[in-house]
Amino acid sequence: MKLRTSDTSHAFFVSKWFQQLFERISPFLYGNGGPVIMVQVENEYGSYPKHDKKYLNWLRDLYLSYVGDKAVLFTTDGWYQNMVNKGRIPGVFSTVDFGTTTEPVLKLFGPLRKVQPNGPLVNSEFYTGWLSYWGDPLSTVDTNNIIRTMRDLIEANVSFNCYMIHGGTNFGFTSGSGSDSILKLDLTSYDYDAPISEAGDLTDKYLAIRDLLKEFNYSVGSDEEIKGLRKSPKGNYGPVVLEPVISLMESPVSTLPVTTEYPQAMETFNQSYGLISYTHVLTDPPKDPSVLQVNVRDRALVLLDNEEISVLAYTVINETPMPSTMKTGMNLTLIVENQGRRNYQLLSDVTKVIIHYYSYGQFY
Known part of the structure; x- marks a missing residue:
């Protein structure tokens, strides 16, 4: 569009x-x-x-x-x-x-x-x-x-x-x-x-x-x-302590998984904000050392078998070394956060994910 x-x-x-x-x-x-x-x-x-x-x-x-x-x-x-x-x-x-x-x-x-x-x-x-x-x-x-x-x-x-x-x-x-x-x-x-x-x-x-x-x-x-509008009453609620309740991967607030050949933008799934999880089962991953390069237009947590290994952010860092433990059958997951629509740009800033592995100069 x-x-x-x-x-x-x-x-x-x-x-x-x-x-x-x-x-x-x-x-x-x-x-x-x-x-x-x-x-x-x-x-x-x-x-x-x-x-x-x-x-x-x-x-x-x-x-x-x-x-x-x-x-x-x-x-x-x-x-x-x-x-x-x-x-x-x-x-x-x-x-x-x-x-x-x-x-x-x-x-x-x-x-x-x-x-x-x-x-x-x-x-x-x-x-x-x-x-x-x-x-x-x-x-x-x-x-x-x-x-x-x-x-x-x-x-x-x-x-x-x-x-x-x-x-x-x-x-x-x-x-x-x-x-x-x-x-x-x-x-x-x-x-x-x-x-x-x-x-x-x-x-x-x-x-x-x-x-x-x-x-x-x-x-x-x-x-x-x-009079009286100069400073409205404020409350001091003290420090708020956050405690883990449930993993994002186990969150009940989600939709049924969708299978696609290539990663799709959030809008494809009628989701405009929040988080979306992209998961790929590794088959014949490149040998160590290897790097995951991602053109993600927002921020992404990188997980291997649900264990966080890196964070990627648009225009800040778009690649990360992959661990030597990576092997066939593991789940590579990117949890992408839509951090905010471009408020001054010609075209819509959809969340895009383009993934490359490269090892010894070869792209996959």
């Missing part, structure tokens, strides 16, 4: 999903008396190497069949000229996104004005923070820079949406990963250094934004209304 293109299989599932989605959303559209004033058709499509006009027009028409004139359809793209050009959809309102800047904000809207001469200017993703990755310091965005750029936006009569205004949490296995050549996994936390923290606390950043809005006579509520 070629995502975000006019590929018929992609279109089929998008249409099927929209039937379910808009059955729930339609009552909340502004034209139906609800609070939803805008519906986004595509997000930063101009940043992608593919540019499928047929897909963009089809997607617009699909949205129109559900939204009609009950809300405003819009797109979001980076502010650069090539991005707004490629992301523009005829008949759909265009917006841009950017964070703090020392440039005059109207300069950043110059490329948009070339393709959309009229209408309000909107920064639909004004970045008040940034996401954090495992192993990296927590990302922060300086409050003074936010206030400076936000003041410029207000004075230039630009509408903006804070992304994010409230931090959140990726639940279960639904966190994402970056698109760098080295795999960067998002934290399960999505606090984002947002003005309202993941825990719901009003931060100093929030109060600074509130003070700025008060300068321009916007309604921000009374001090009494936010």
Whole structure:
């Protein structure tokens, strides 16, 4: 399936999903008396190497069949000229996104004005923070820079949406990963250094934004209304001791085994997240010394007869020496963990497993 293109299989599932989605959303559209004033058709499509006009027009028409004139359809793209050009959809309102800047904000809207001469200017993703990755310091965005750029936006009569205004949490296995050549996994936390923290606390950043809005006579509520929201109550539950209960290989939370000639992606088995176990019975394995080389797109535990011998991780380590005890009849197992979908990439990042043994220069 070629995502975000006019590929018929992609279109089929998008249409099927929209039937379910808009059955729930339609009552909340502004034209139906609800609070939803805008519906986004595509997000930063101009940043992608593919540019499928047929897909963009089809997607617009699909949205129109559900939204009609009950809300405003819009797109979001980076502010650069090539991005707004490629992301523009005829008949759909265009917006841009950017964070703090020392440039005059109207300069950043110059490329948009070339393709959309009229209408309000909107920064639909004004970045008040940034996401954090495992192993990296927590990302922060300086409050003074936010206030400076936000003041410029207000004075230039630009509408903006804070992304994010409230931090959140990726639940279960639904966190994402970056698109760098080295795999960067998002934290399960999505606090984002947002003005309202993941825990719901009003931060100093929030109060600074509130003070700025008060300068321009916007309604921000009374001090009494936010009293008590500065710091929400927290619990201290002490250390949590984890104890082994059952082996992954014996877990009852699984499906019946499937036999295939070659390893298949998780999606083949209608499994989008979590773990999947690939097992192969060795026949005539190569002689010692030998190496297992695996192009696994996530993280994998390598087991020989259910005993862990190695851990593999995408872009970090993709091969491991095999023990001299390896022999015919043993079970070679890879337990692959889906660590998070690429949140910014052209095609789906399916979990792929390609296995080679090599010994004395020979591949198997």
